[in-house]
Amino acid sequence: MSQSAITVDHVTVTYRNGHTALRDTTFQVPGGSIAALVGVNGSGKSTLFKALMGFVRLAKGEIAILQQPVNKGVETESDRLCPAI
Numbered sequence: 001m002s003q004s005a006i007t008v009d010h011v012t013v014t015y016r017n018g019h020t021a022l023r024d025t026t027f028q029v030p031g032g033s034i035a036a037l038v039g040v041n042g043s044g045k046s047t048l049f050k051a052l053m054g055f056v057r058l059a060k061g062e063i064a065i066l067q068q069p070v071n072k073g074v075e076t077e078s079d080r081l082c083p084a085i
Contacts, residue, residue, distance in 0.1 A: 003067070005031040006052065011061035013047050021047040025061070 006029040013022040022044045029035045039045050050056045051063060054070040063070050 002031040002033070004028040004064075005033070005066060006035075007062075007064045007067075008048075008052075009062045009064075011051060011063060012059040013044075013051055013056055014059045015056075020059075022051065031066075 008025055008027050011022055011025045012020065014020045025044075025048070037045050037048065047056060051058060052065070052070065054063075
């Protein structure tokens, strides 16, 4: 069994205007797998990617890429792994 490349654990993102873009979102992407994120307009896809890169503050929860937390901003390793997002 492969370790998780991406872990999103009970993540909530609420913007300053009070809009909650993600609510209690949890999932894992195993290392070596291919994943797709699909959804209707306004469902939080872009916000999720911003959260994965540490560009938005989490109201709750934790995100890790290769077991390194990204909640406090993009780590050097994460930035190297996903430079185009």
